[in-house]
Amino acid sequence: MKSTKFSPMTQEQIDKKWWEIGNYFRRNSLWMLMYCTGCCAIELPPAMTSAYDMERLGMGPMATPRQADVLLVTGYLSLKTLRRLIYTYEQMSEPKYVVGFGSCTINGGIYHDSHAVINKLDQYIPVDVYVAGCMPNTEAVMNGFTDLMGMIKNKTARGWLDYKERNDWYKKNQLDSLGEVLVHDEFHE
Amino acid sequence: MVVNILVGLGVALFGFVLQTAMGGINRKIVARVQKRIGPKWYQEFIDIFKLFSKRSVSHGWIFDFGVIMALGGIIATAMFMPVTANIIAFEGYDNFFIFVYLLAVGMLGMAMSASGSGNPLASIGVMRALTTMLAYEVPFMIVVMTIIKLTGGTSSVSEIAAFQQIAGNNWFIIALPLGGIVAIISLMGMLGKKPFETYIAPAEIASGPMVEYGGKQLGMLFVMHEITVFIEVSLFIHLFLGGAATLGVYLLKYFLVYTALNLISSVYARFKIDQVVVFFYKWPLFMAVTQAIIAIYLGWVI
Amino acid sequence: MMNSMNNVEFLNELVNSKFNVVKTEIINAEQMSFIVDSRDVHTLLTLLKTSGWKQLSYLSAIDWIKEDEFELVYIVFNWDRPVHIQVRTRIKRDRENASFETIIPIYPGAKYYEREVHEFFGIKFPGNPDFHKQLILENWDDMPPLLKDFDPRAYSDSHFEKRDYPEKHINLNNQESKQEKRQKRNLKSLLLRNGGKK
Ligand code: SF4
Numbered sequence: 001m002k003s004t005k006f007s008p009m010t011q012e013q014i015d016k017k018w019w020e021i022g023n024y025f026r027r028n029s030l031w032m033l034m035y036c037t038g039c040c041a042i043e044l045p046p047a048m049t050s051a052y053d054m055e056r057l058g059m060g061p062m063a064t065p066r067q068a069d070v071l072l073v074t075g076y077l078s079l080k081t082l083r084r085l086i087y088t089y090e091q092m093s094e095p096k097y098v099v100g101f102g103s104c105t106i107n108g109g110i111y112h113d114s115h116a117v118i119n120k121l122d123q124y125i126p127v128d129v130y131v132a133g134c135m136p137n138t139e140a141v142m143n144g145f146t147d148l149m150g151m152i153k154n155k156t157a158r159g160w161l162d163y164k165e166r167n168d169w170y171k172k173n174q175l176d177s178l179g180e181v182l183v184h185d186e187f188h189e
Numbered sequence: 190m191v192v193n194i195l196v197g198l199g200v201a202l203f204g205f206v207l208q209t210a211m212g213g214i215n216r217k218i219v220a221r222v223q224k225r226i227g228p229k230w231y232q233e234f235i236d237i238f239k240l241f242s243k244r245s246v247s248h249g250w251i252f253d254f255g256v257i258m259a260l261g262g263i264i265a266t267a268m269f270m271p272v273t274a275n276i277i278a279f280e281g282y283d284n285f286f287i288f289v290y291l292l293a294v295g296m297l298g299m300a301m302s303a304s305g306s307g308n309p310l311a312s313i314g315v316m317r318a319l320t321t322m323l324a325y326e327v328p329f330m331i332v333v334m335t336i337i338k339l340t341g342g343t344s345s346v347s348e349i350a351a352f353q354q355i356a357g358n359n360w361f362i363i364a365l366p367l368g369g370i371v372a373i374i375s376l377m378g379m380l381g382k383k384p385f386e387t388y389i390a391p392a393e394i395a396s397g398p399m400v401e402y403g404g405k406q407l408g409m410l411f412v413m414h415e416i417t418v419f420i421e422v423s424l425f426i427h428l429f430l431g432g433a434a435t436l437g438v439y440l441l442k443y444f445l446v447y448t449a450l451n452l453i454s455s456v457y458a459r460f461k462i463d464q465v466v467v468f469f470y471k472w473p474l475f476m477a478v479t480q481a482i483i484a485i486y487l488g489w490v491i
Numbered sequence: 492m493m494n495s496m497n498n499v500e501f502l503n504e505l506v507n508s509k510f511n512v513v514k515t516e517i518i519n520a521e522q523m524s525f526i527v528d529s530r531d532v533h534t535l536l537t538l539l540k541t542s543g544w545k546q547l548s549y550l551s552a553i554d555w556i557k558e559d560e561f562e563l564v565y566i567v568f569n570w571d572r573p574v575h576i577q578v579r580t581r582i583k584r585d586r587e588n589a590s591f592e593t594i595i596p597i598y599p600g601a602k603y604y605e606r607e608v609h610e611f612f613g614i615k616f617p618g619n620p621d622f623h624k625q626l627i628l629e630n631w632d633d634m635p636p637l638l639k640d641f642d643p644r645a646y647s648d649s650h651f652e653k654r655d656y657p658e659k660h661i662n663l664n665n666q667e668s669k670q671e672k673r674q675k676r677n678l679k680s681l682l683l684r685n686g687g688k689k
Contacts, residue, residue, distance in 0.1 A: 022242035029232070029239040053225040055216070058232055063391040066403030069243075080629055093403035094244045107654040108647075115636045115643040116628075119651045177650055179630040186624065 026069065026095065027152040029058045030145070033068035033092070035085055038075015040101040040135045047141050057145065065091040070148070073127075075135075076104035078116045079178060082124060086174060086181055089125050096160045097152070099144055100127045103134045110134070123173045126159030197268030197278035204267050204419030205412060209233045211444065212415065215451045222455050237411050245404025248306045255302020256406045260413045262294035267416050270423050271347040273433045274354075285333060285344045288424060295413060296322070299398060306401035314397020317388035317462050324469035325378035325385075331477040332368040332375075335484050336361055336428060346424065350432025362429040367480040371473045372429055376450065378469065379421045383454035387462045422446055498572040499523060505542065510535055524577040529591070532580050536565060536597050544569040544576060547594075550604035552612045556639040559584045561614060563591060567598075586613065586638075593618035611637040 009017075034044060047054050048061065062068040065088045077085060089098070100121050103109035108119035121127055128151060131144040151157040163170060174181050182188075213233040220227025229235075247253050269287055271277040300319070303311040337344050339361075340352045353360055362369035378385040388397045402410055426432065426442050433439035460468065499517055506512060506525055514526040527535055544567040553562040565578040582591055593616040594601045605616040606626045613635040616622040625631065634641055 022239075025235050025239035025242055029235045031236075050224040053220070053227070055220060055228050056226040058228055058235060061391075063396040064400050064403075066246075066401055067396070067399070067407055069239075080627070083629070093246065108651075112653075113644040113647050115633075115641070115646045117647075119647070120654050123652045173652070177652075179632060183629045185629070 023152055023155070027149040030070050030097075030148070031060055031062040031068050032070040032072050033062055033065055033088070034072050034074065035081075035088060036074050037077050037081050037085075038102065038104055040104070041074040043101070043135055043138050043141050044072070044074065046138045052138055052142055054142065054145065057149070059145065065089075066093055068092055069095070070097045070099060072099050072101065073105055073121060074101040076102075076109065076111050076117045077121065079118065080116075082118055083178060083181055083183065086125065094160055095157075097128045097148060097157050098125060098159055099129045099131065099148060101131050101141070102136060103132060106130055106132060118177060124170065124177070126162045126170070128157045128159045193278050194268070196276075198264070200270055200272060200276070200278055201264045201267035201416060203272065204270065204416050204423070207440070207443065208415040208419040208422075209237065211447050212418075214444075215448060218448060219451055219455045222452065233415075237408055237415075240408030240411060241405055243404035243408075245402075245406055247406075248401060251305030252302050252401075253406070255298045255300075255305055256402075256409050258298030259295045259302065260298075260409045262291060262298055263413045263416045263420070266291035266295065267420055270420055271350070271427065271432075272423070273436055273439050274347065274351065276436070277347055281345070283346045285337070285346055285349075285424075285428075288346070288420065292417070292420065295417065299410070299413070302406075303398035303401075308401045310394045310400045311398050313394050314388050314390075314400065317390075317394075318398060320462060321378055321381075321385060321388055321465055324466045325375040325473075328371050328469060328473035328477040329375035329379075331474075331481055332365070332371050333428065335365065335368060335477075335481045338485055346427045347432065350427045353431035354434065360429060360431040365480055365484060367476045367483075369429055371477045371480070372425060373450075374469075374473050376421060376425050377454065378465070380418055380450065382450055383457040384460050385465050386454075386459050387465055390459060393459075418447075498574050501572070502574060502576070505538070506535065509538065521573055522575045522577070524579060526579045526581075529580045529582050532563075532565070532578060533592065533594060533597065535578060536567070536594055539567055539576060539578075540597055543571055544574075546570070547598040547600050547604070548575070550601060550608060552608050552614060552637075554584070554612060554637065554639045555581075556584070561589055561612065563608075563614075565594070582614075586634075588615060589613065590615035590617055592616070593622070595619055611635050613638065 034041065036044075046052055054060075059070075065071075069092075071085075071089055071092060073085065089096070100106065104111060104117070105121040105127070108114075108117065111117040112119060118124070129144050129148045131140050133140055136144075148157060210230065210233075213228065213230040216232060217227040217230055266288060268278055269283050269291070271283050277283060296318070300315045303315050336349060340349050343349065343352075362372070377383075381389055389399075390397060394400070399407065399410060422443060425446060426439070430442050430446070433442060499520060502523055503515060503517070507515060510525075510527060510531055512525050512527055516524040516526075518524060525535070546568045548566040548568045549564075551564045551566070553564065555562060560581045561584050562579055562581050567576050567578070568574075582589060589612075591614060593605060595605075595618060602619060602621075603626060605619050605622050606624060608614055609616060609622045610626055610628055610631070628636070633646060636643065636646070
């Protein structure tokens, strides 16, 4: 006979349950911060408006990094924008996710030999989902978002934890390419 | 006394649930206007609970305390709100001026906290919010004063509602047509709907006072905002639409008012802040004064 | 149309009567270019500014590496007579101390353009108090990047990590690629359609 006695859960199990409940809310309400660095950003208006309507998935644009959950990096990043991207990423409140758009963020795309454009985004900040293409179809973009939701459900969207665990590695890469993340000149106090 | 407080908290909770659900339904309706499918009707609940499940940073104790003060002030205001003729927590205390003053506590809390964040855009947003408040309050107050004069000097919200019901459902929005228009415009200003959305302005000042909030603080501000909308729409229903005898009538009126405002706002673009002030001090003020003269000195009430 | 042609003629006369212009080029009714000696640039720009070309639209440079010269291009614009004028001049290409007198006294807005040119070509502008400060490239640590003898690929290779792809993504076991298969199929159908002839 099975015991009907109530067996109390350990603290870990309780935390896990809460985290799963939180995951349900997080994946159904992804607020995005669009960092429109390159031409891939032109795929976002059709994804947001009546053609593909991402609001039905609970996604919506947000104005500031503090309020947002997903950072969309749409296209090539020059050294100057990469610095701003790193500040922005570090300002977002956890849990946070990153989606990289286009071949430029994957391997440099058509700017692979430029002196000003980085080649591999995941050297500098953790990327959860890449959407390939130059530029990606809007279907591919929507597919990337649903993939991200699936990853949050399976608890594989661990980029932000990775950024904490391997922070030294990321910081070292940033310094290697950028020299200095926070520049000091007359435009910054 | 304890029972009263419990009923009051119940009213605040009811307002939060009602307005959050209405907000979701209205997002769906606006999406349909724009030929989209739109989110689920409970999307706003998901958003708020998600915000509470996130980790957030603090910018000092004024920042945190201001948020709590804003939420507390608004819940305290909502506790005095009569829902129908029978559901009312503190009988005799539902004075119109209590709402005006207590709402200011919530607003000040938010202003304090936003300035505590130290972001210049937040200060601009707070400045604009206060300027807008100054603009819409003058015409709205004149119309409400007229109503108080007509009902024989009582400023109790539920008594004004009862007055309209006793007089054979003679709603003030019909009895005072000019004043009704002024009240609708002012209500849109209060709720921050589209033409008067100047102090949120996501594309211009990055959502104004809320610029530095994230996670739990933003969640509290969202709850506060929902309850504020509940208070303002309820005030409009009681003062101008004859209140509600039963809960069903109340829900119906609430839905109609809020949806109509959203539909109006979905086809407008945003004013600049100086345009908002000039607009409110031009036609609504003129109409409100005309209405007061017609109703009080000439005695022409439909 | 007539009017704008007059503008060009007016300009041509104005400049050529007072200066020793190396070459005048009329590109169309809205664009002209004067190539002048580097000593005449400041006086020519002063003349143009006093006759209404009061906006400096751009200052650019070109690296003629074979002729060992830099070319500076000042583009000025007039809001009453719609003609863009390019004032071109050549200076000696000297990597370490190529320099040209600033035009800040004539067009104060040139301050930032000169900083940009210094950043990308290494030309110095004595008279401009902060031409050597950084503007666009932050913390640049190599030679100016728009010079023709700068190798962007080498810079990119040494500074940015490349993504390396495992071999199997490129070619799987010497299989035919899909494109080759498709070409064969097309050729075959073409043959069939034409009854065996190409
Ligand atoms: S991947 Fe292509 S479309 Fe996207 S930013 Fe790069 S070049 Fe532009």
